[in-house]
Amino acid sequence: MTVAIYVPLLLALTLAASARWIAARGTPGPAARALTAIAAITAAASTWSLALLALTMLDDLPPLAALDDHATVELPEPVPGPVALVAGLAMLAGGVRLWLDVRRRSTTHRQLRAAGTARQGLVVADWSAPLAVAVPGLPGRDGHLLVTTGILRLLDAEERRVVLAHEQAHLAHAHHRIVAVAAAAAALNPLLIPVRETVAYLVERWADEAAAAAVGDRDLTAQAVARAALATLGPGPAAALGIHGSAAVHRVQALTEPTPAPRRRRLIGPVLLGSGCVTAIIVATVEFVALARAWL
Structure with missing residues (x-):
C-alpha cells in the first residue's frame, strides 16, 4: 500500500490549519456549512484509512499466518504490524x-426540554x-427557545429582542x-478539533x-x-452543545464593522481538500482490494 492511505490524515492537518483563515473572510453561513461538510468527509476518509491499515493485521491470523513460513509462498507485507495495531486502537478510540x-x-437536549412547556415557542x-439557548425539537416537532429570568434581568427590552433573534436564528x-456534525468529525479525528471550534464560532457569528x-x-x-455572551461563558447546557458565547470580543468587533460580503472563492481550498481526501481513499481502497486478492 502506498502513501495514499496516509493522505487523509495529512489533509486533516491542512484543513485545521486553514480553518481560522477561512472563517475570517466573507459571510459566516457558507463558511460554516463548507467547513462542516469537508470536516465530515475528512473524518470519514481518515477513519476508513485507519480501518484499512488495521485490516492488514489479518495476514497475522490463520490460515494466512501459516503461509509466512512457506518456502514457495510470499505474501505481500503492506505495512508494519505496529502501524496496523496503532491504527486499530486509534479507530477504536475515535468510536468511543x-x-x-x-x-x-x-x-443535554433532554434536560433542556424538561425545563418547561413551551408557549408560542418560548420557555x-x-x-x-443567565442563559438563553435554542432547544431543538424531537423528530417531527418544532424546537423552542429557553431563556432564564437571570438573563432577562441582565438585559433591557431592546437587548432582549436581540438575544431572542439570535437564538431564533x-x-x-x-x-x-x-455543530454536532463538526463535533463528530473531531471526535473521530482529533486533528479536526480546531475546525470544530471554528464552526462553533461561525454559527455564533451567523446568528449575530x-x-x-x-x-x-x-x-x-x-x-x-457583549453583555449576554460574557454572562453566559463557562460550563453549562449551551457550552455543552457547542453553541455558546465563545470568542465574544471577536464577535463584537465584527458587528462594529459593515455587513460582510460573500466571498465564495475562499471556499475553493476546502473543496479541493475534500476532493483530495475522496481521491486518496479511492486509491487506497483499490490498493487494499488488490492486496486482499493476493492474499486469497
Whole structure:
C-alpha cells in the first residue's frame, strides 16, 4: 500500500490549519456549512484509512499466518504490524469519543426540554443563572427557545429582542446539527478539533448577523452580544452543545464593522481538500482490494 492511505490524515492537518483563515473572510453561513461538510468527509476518509491499515493485521491470523513460513509462498507485507495495531486502537478510540459526545448532547437536549412547556415557542425558566439557548425539537416537532429570568434581568427590552433573534436564528438554521456534525468529525479525528471550534464560532457569528438584520441595528446587537455572551461563558447546557458565547470580543468587533460580503472563492481550498481526501481513499481502497486478492 502506498502513501495514499496516509493522505487523509495529512489533509486533516491542512484543513485545521486553514480553518481560522477561512472563517475570517466573507459571510459566516457558507463558511460554516463548507467547513462542516469537508470536516465530515475528512473524518470519514481518515477513519476508513485507519480501518484499512488495521485490516492488514489479518495476514497475522490463520490460515494466512501459516503461509509466512512457506518456502514457495510470499505474501505481500503492506505495512508494519505496529502501524496496523496503532491504527486499530486509534479507530477504536475515535468510536468511543463519538459515542460519548452523542450521549452528552442527547442528555443535554433532554434536560433542556424538561425545563418547561413551551408557549408560542418560548420557555421562561425561573433560574438565577443567565442563559438563553435554542432547544431543538424531537423528530417531527418544532424546537423552542429557553431563556432564564437571570438573563432577562441582565438585559433591557431592546437587548432582549436581540438575544431572542439570535437564538431564533440558531433554531431556524438548525445550527445544532452543524455543530454536532463538526463535533463528530473531531471526535473521530482529533486533528479536526480546531475546525470544530471554528464552526462553533461561525454559527455564533451567523446568528449575530441574523439578529442584526432582524433588529436593524448593528451597534445595539454588538452591545447585547457583549453583555449576554460574557454572562453566559463557562460550563453549562449551551457550552455543552457547542453553541455558546465563545470568542465574544471577536464577535463584537465584527458587528462594529459593515455587513460582510460573500466571498465564495475562499471556499475553493476546502473543496479541493475534500476532493483530495475522496481521491486518496479511492486509491487506497483499490490498493487494499488488490492486496486482499493476493492474499486469497
